[in-house]
Amino acid sequence: xxxxxxxxxxxxxxxxxxxxxxxxxxxxxxxxxxxxxxxxxxxxxxxxxxxxxxxxxxxxxxxxxxxxxxxxxxxxxxxxxxxxxxxxxxxxxxxxxxxxxxxxxxxxxxxxxxxxxxxxxxxxxxxxxxxxxxxxxxxxxxxxxxxxxxxxxxxxxxxxxxxxxxxxxxxxxxxxxxxxxxxxxxxxxxxxxxxxxxxxxxxxxxxxxxxxxxxxxxxxxxxxxxxxxxxxxxxxxxxxxxxxxxxxxxxxxxxxxxxxxxxxxxxxxx
Amino acid sequence: xxxxxxxxxxxxxxxxxxxxxxxxxxxxxxxxxxxxxxxxxxxxxxxxxxxxxxxxxxxxxxxxxxxxxxxxxxxxxxxxxxxxxxxxxxxxxxxxxxxxxxxxxxxxxxxxxxxxxxxxxxxxxxxxxxxxxxxxxxxxxxxxxxxxxxxxxxxxxxxxxxxxxxxxxxxxxxxxxxxxxxxxxxxxxxxxxxxxxxxxxx
Numbered sequence: 064x065x066x067x068x069x070x071x072x073x074x075x076x077x078x079x080x081x082x083x084x085x086x087x088x089x090x091x092x093x094x095x096x097x098x099x100x101x102x103x104x105x106x107x108x109x110x111x112x113x114x115x116x117x118x119x120x121x122x123x124x125x126x127x128x129x130x131x132x133x134x135x136x137x138x139x140x141x142x143x144x145x146x147x148x149x150x151x152x153x154x155x156x157x158x159x160x161x162x163x164x165x166x167x168x169x170x171x172x173x174x175x176x177x178x179x180x181x182x183x184x185x186x187x188x189x190x191x192x193x194x195x196x197x198x199x200x201x202x203x204x205x206x207x208x209x210x211x212x213x214x215x216x217x218x219x220x221x222x223x224x225x226x227x228x229x230x231x232x233x234x235x236x237x238x239x240x241x242x243x244x245x246x247x248x249x250x251x252x253x254x255x256x257x258x259x260x261x262x263x264x265x266x267x268x269x270x271x272x273x274x275x276x277x278x279x280x281x282x283x284x285x286x287x288x289x290x291x292x293x294x295x296x297x298x299x300x301x302x303x304x305x306x307x308x309x310x311x312x313x314x315x316x317x318x319x320x321x322x323x324x325x326x327x328x329x330x331x332x333x
Numbered sequence: 334x335x336x337x338x339x340x341x342x343x344x345x346x347x348x349x350x351x352x353x354x355x356x357x358x359x360x361x362x363x364x365x366x367x368x369x370x371x372x373x374x375x376x377x378x379x380x381x382x383x384x385x386x387x388x389x390x391x392x393x394x395x396x397x398x399x400x401x402x403x404x405x406x407x408x409x410x411x412x413x414x415x416x417x418x419x420x421x422x423x424x425x426x427x428x429x430x431x432x433x434x435x436x437x438x439x440x441x442x443x444x445x446x447x448x449x450x451x452x453x454x455x456x457x458x459x460x461x462x463x464x465x466x467x468x469x470x471x472x473x474x475x476x477x478x479x480x481x482x483x484x485x486x487x488x489x490x491x492x493x494x495x496x497x498x499x500x501x502x503x504x505x506x507x508x509x510x511x512x513x514x515x516x517x518x519x520x521x522x523x524x525x526x527x528x529x530x531x532x533x534x535x
Binding site for chain 2: 064065066067068103106108130133134137138139156157158159160161183184185186187248249277278279302303332
C-alpha cells in the first residue's frame with residue numbers, strides 16, 4: 064500500500080538552514096547536509112529544500128548544497144525557491160534534485176509548468192502554492208457577479224507570491240486545478256495564515272485543495288503536535304505532511320511521529 | 334566498470350553516487366557506444382516520457398548497442414529504464430520501446446492520484462530472485478516509487494515482484510542477469526543501497 068509521507072523542510076539561506084516564523088525572523092539551524100543525514104537516519108520519507116537566498120550572486124550556493132546532499136543522502140529531494148526558468152530546473156535536477164518546486168515564476172508564466180513537465184516529466188515538477196484566507200468575502204461575492212453568491216461557509220483563499228508578500232488575486236483552488244492541467248505532478252500547499260503558528264495545519268484549505276485535484280498534495284504550515292499530522296493526513300486528505308521547525312529543534316522526531324501515526328492506523332513506512 | 338547510460342533524461346548523478354555507496358569502484362555516466370561495449374555492467378536509468386527517451390536514444394545512436402549487449406552483461410533498468418524494455422506504450426498514442434520483452438506500458442487509472450508518488454511495498458514472486466536480486470531484502474519491504482505508467486509483460490515468468498496501487502502491478506522483472514524495477518533503489522535509503530549492492534556483486 065502506498066504510504067503517507069512525512070517530509071522535513073529545510074529553509075536554506077546562503078547555504079545554511081534557517082527557520083523563521085510567518086516568513087520572518089530567521090534563526091540559524093545548521094548545515095543542510097548534516098541535517099539531511101539526520102533525517103535520513105530517522106527514516107523521513109522525503110526532503111524539501113527551500114532556497115530563500117535573496118541575492119542573485121549567492122544563488123549558485125544552493126546547487127552546491129544540493130550536490131553535496133545528493134552525494135550523502137539516498138532519498139527523494141525536492142528543491143524550490145527562486146526557480147525562474149527551464150535552465151534553473153535543469154541545473155537543480157543535474158545537481159541531484161529529484162523534483163523542483165516552482166512558485167512565483169509559475170504564477171507569472173503558467174506555461175512554464177507545461178514546458179517544464181513536457182521536458183522533464185510531471186513527476187519532477189511540483190507547484191508550490193502559498194495561500195491566504197480572503198477575509199472580506201462579501202466584497203468578493205459582489206465582484207463574482209449575480210447567480211453565484213459566496214456564502215459565509217464557502218471560504219476562499221488567495222495565492223500569494225514572492226515569499227508570501229505579494230497578493231495575486233488568484234483563487235487558490237482554481238490555480239491548483241490549472242497547475243494540474245498544465246502538468247504539475249504534485250502540489251506543495253502552504254497556509255500563510257497557519258505557517259509558524261504551531262496550531263495545526265489549515266484543514267479547510269487542505270481539504271478544499273485535495274478535493275479539487277487528482278495529483279498528490281503536500282500540506283504545509285502550522286504543524287505543532289503529532290495529532291496535527293494525523294488530522295491533515297486523514298480528515299483533510301493530504302498525501303504528505305511537511306514541517307520544519309518542529310523537526311529542527313527536535314520538539315518531535317520523525318521516528319517518534321511515524322510510530323505514532325502507524326499506531327493510529329495510518330499507512331506509514333516504519 | 335559499470336556504465337550508466339546517459340541519454341539526457343533523469344537524475345544520473347544520484348544513481349552513480351548510490352552505486353558507489355553500494356560498493357562500486359568504477360562507475361561511468363556515459364553516452365558513448367564504445368564505453369557501453371567495454372563496460373562490465375550496464376545501467377539504464379531515467380525518468381519522464383518514453384517517447385522522448387526513445388527519441389534521445391535514437392539521436393545518440395544507442396538503440397542497437399543496448400539491444401546487442403543487454404543479455405551479454407549484467408543489466409539494471411530503473412523506472413523508465415524498465416518501461417523502455419517493452420515493445421509498446423499507450424503513452425501519447427502508441428510509442429515503440431526497445432522491444433526486448435513483449436508487452437505494453439499502461440497508465441494508471443484516472444480514478445487514482447497519478448503519479449504514484451511515495452513509498453510502497455513489493456511482494457517478491459519468485460524464489461530464485463529472493464536469493465539473487467533481493468538477497469537480504471525481506472518480502473514487503475518499502476521502496477520509493479514515482480511514476481504514472483506501469484508495465485504488463487506478456488511472459489509472466491519474468492515477473493519477480495509486484496506492488497499494489499489501485500490494482501496489482503509489476504514492480505520488478507528479471508531474466509538471466511537482467512534486472513529491472515519500477516521503483517528507485519537509488520532513492521530508497523538503506524534497502525535501496527542493498528539492492529544495488531546485489532547488482533554490484535554479480
